[in-house]
Amino acid sequence: MSRTRTPVVDGWFTGAGDGFRLLGTRCTACGSVFFPREETHCRNPGCAGGALDEVPLSRRGRVWSFTDSRYRPPSPYVSDPELPWEPYALIAVELEAERIVVLGQAAPGVTVADLAVGMEVEVVPGVLHEDAETAWTTWHWRPTGVRA
Amino acid sequence: MALAADGGAGVTGEVAVLGAGMHPWGKWGRGFVEYGVAAARAALADAGLEWREIGSIVGAATVRGGYPGYVSGATFAKALGWQGARVTSVYAACASGAQAVGTARAQILSGLADVVLVVGADAAPKGFFRPAGGERPDDPDWLRFRVLGATNPTYFGLYARRRIAVHGDSPADFAQVKVKNAAAGALNPNARYRTRVSAEEVAASPVVADPLRLLDICATSDGGAALVLSSMDFARRHGAARPVRIRAVSTVTPRFPNTVLDLPDIATDSWAAVAPPDATFRASIARAAYEEAGIGPEDLSLAEVYDLSTALELQWYEDLGLCGEGEGAKLLREGTTSLGGRIPVNASGGLASFGEAVPAQAIAQVCELTWQLRERAGDRQVAGARVGITANQGLFGHGSSVIAVR
Numbered sequence: 001m002s003r004t005r006t007p008v009v010d011g012w013f014t015g016a017g018d019g020f021r022l023l024g025t026r027c028t029a030c031g032s033v034f035f036p037r038e039e040t041h042c043r044n045p046g047c048a049g050g051a052l053d054e055v056p057l058s059r060r061g062r063v064w065s066f067t068d069s070r071y072r073p074p075s076p077y078v079s080d081p082e083l084p085w086e087p088y089a090l091i092a093v094e095l096e097a098e099r100i101v102v103l104g105q106a107a108p109g110v111t112v113a114d115l116a117v118g119m120e121v122e123v124v125p126g127v128l129h130e131d132a133e134t135a136w137t138t139w140h141w142r143p144t145g146v147r148a
Numbered sequence: 149m150a151l152a153a154d155g156g157a158g159v160t161g162e163v164a165v166l167g168a169g170m171h172p173w174g175k176w177g178r179g180f181v182e183y184g185v186a187a188a189r190a191a192l193a194d195a196g197l198e199w200r201e202i203g204s205i206v207g208a209a210t211v212r213g214g215y216p217g218y219v220s221g222a223t224f225a226k227a228l229g230w231q232g233a234r235v236t237s238v239y240a241a242c243a244s245g246a247q248a249v250g251t252a253r254a255q256i257l258s259g260l261a262d263v264v265l266v267v268g269a270d271a272a273p274k275g276f277f278r279p280a281g282g283e284r285p286d287d288p289d290w291l292r293f294r295v296l297g298a299t300n301p302t303y304f305g306l307y308a309r310r311r312i313a314v315h316g317d318s319p320a321d322f323a324q325v326k327v328k329n330a331a332a333g334a335l336n337p338n339a340r341y342r343t344r345v346s347a348e349e350v351a352a353s354p355v356v357a358d359p360l361r362l363l364d365i366c367a368t369s370d371g372g373a374a375l376v377l378s379s380m381d382f383a384r385r386h387g388a389a390r391p392v393r394i395r396a397v398s399t400v401t402p403r404f405p406n407t408v409l410d411l412p413d414i415a416t417d418s419w420a421a422v423a424p425p426d427a428t429f430r431a432s433i434a435r436a437a438y439e440e441a442g443i444g445p446e447d448l449s450l451a452e453v454y455d456l457s458t459a460l461e462l463q464w465y466e467d468l469g470l471c472g473e474g475e476g477a478k479l480l481r482e483g484t485t486s487l488g489g490r491i492p493v494n495a496s497g498g499l500a501s502f503g504e505a506v507p508a509q510a511i512a513q514v515c516e517l518t519w520q521l522r523e524r525a526g527d528r529q530v531a532g533a534r535v536g537i538t539a540n541q542g543l544f545g546h547g548s549s550v551i552a553v554r
């Protein structure tokens with residue numbers, strides 16, 4: 001039986017394959033970009049406030065920093081306690097156009113040994129975890145030039 | 149610059165620290181109220197005051213312990229015995245203690261109260277701190293766990309890796325922070341960990357969040373800390389001729405755009421439309437304290453900073469202006485921040501030796517300044533201590549810095 005694919009958070013990303021993008025919002029008055037998305041008020045204190053339009057974020061950016069999680073994170077992170085813990089890397093990525101640093105998990109198989117500050121990475125669709133009916137989808141960062 | 153002994157030099161006026169008290173840090177397995185009451189009684193005894201003489205109590209709240217934790221001011225007042233004091237409870241994550249001190253100071257300086265008891269205590273869970281339960285996608289703290297599994301140590305790992313890349317720090321530098329703080333903590337009867345630690349032991353401990361190892365990261369602890377604060381007039385009437393004085397309390401927020409990825413956020417603010425402020429949030433916390441106190445980093449005798457990780461302590465050196473950007477590890481290697489150095493940092497042993505008892509920790513930092521400035525810090529005494537600063541940053545945008553003088 002195939003699982004339903006459901007985003008772990010609604011409205012944070014869209015598309016598939018090379019068309020996959022994180023979704024933020026941009027203030028139409030001052031141009032500030034927000035991720036996670038602001039829906040009602042621009043947070044720039046010098047801005048009178050404008051409409052906030054949905055905007056896809058740049059696909060590629062550079063590693064601001066990275067780390068990993070060698071121990072099983074607590075709930076509400078979901079992992080199977082029956083299985084041995086498999087560490088995954090976390091990457092903070094600076095997007096040049098938006099001037100914002102966005103944290104994400106690295107694509108499966110990418111370890112801290114594969115990463116360096118300043119390295120180019122791209123956003124790719126990923127699966128956070130699966131249960132009987134649902135594949136919970138998310139975004140991953142992956143060094144450019146690496147194909148899954 | 150010279151510090152006026154009469155308390156007149158500060159921008160906002162000063163309050164006296166009449167008493168300081170702590171319940172030792174540890175993993176005692178009892179409730180937070182017990183630790184807070186023990187600390188409060190110790191602070192009252194140190195001040196030479198009866199609980200009945202206290203006009204106001206301010207509790208630093210804890211999210212552990214349910215409702216009694218949220219209304220900690222009333223919880224501690226009830227446990228000490230209702231006596232009709234003005235009561236306040238404040239919560240600001242790791243900065244709760246500084247907000248409690250700031251609230252007490254505001255009451256004293258405005259004339260609402262002569263003498264105020266400030267109390268914070270916590271009973272920490274085992275393992276990682278985790279968010280409150282339920283399905284709460286509107287809470288950034290819940291989201292970072294749900295979506296990324298990003299525990300507190302992973303943020304510390306990001307900052308540490310960034311320092312390695314940008315400033316050339318090494319894991320051996322980070323380990324030396326632990327070695328230094330463990331040596332100081334071994335001299336502190338209130339510390340939870342009282343044994344020296346070697347660089348080899350740090351290097352042999354398991355990696356928790358690359359590049360940080362278990363001994364680079366502070367534990368979570370039980371503990372309680374309390375202060376009795378008063379007006380300078382009350383202190384004089386009470387016979388405290390030369391009390392330690394609090395000259396500044398900085399509880400500022402960040403300024404937009406905040407370009408450092410802070411706990412518990414998944415992203416920074418964007419600086420595409422507005423240029424970043426000229427100081428990072430952490431640096432601005434200290435700057436606000438210095439401005440209020442009318443002093444600079446060159447006036448400091450000692451500093452107590454929030455070493456949630458070893459690498460973060462080096463960051464604080466730079467944010468406090470003890471050295472230039474990127475020079476923290478050099479300052480450490482030169483011994484400047486060790487006991488006996490020019491500006492000892494975490495003479496108490498720091499979080500490395502205490503572990504974190506969230507609402508008590510910022511108060512405990514002020515307890516250490518108090519004992520140091522009174523020259524009653526025993527074997528870890530900083531010789532001739534005159535001016536001390538505490539620094540800390542609470543989740544969700546809470547600055548925390550206190551400057552005390554004598």
Ligand SMILES: [Zn+2]
Pocket residue numbers: 027028029030031032042043044047048049050
């Ligand atoms: Zn705007």
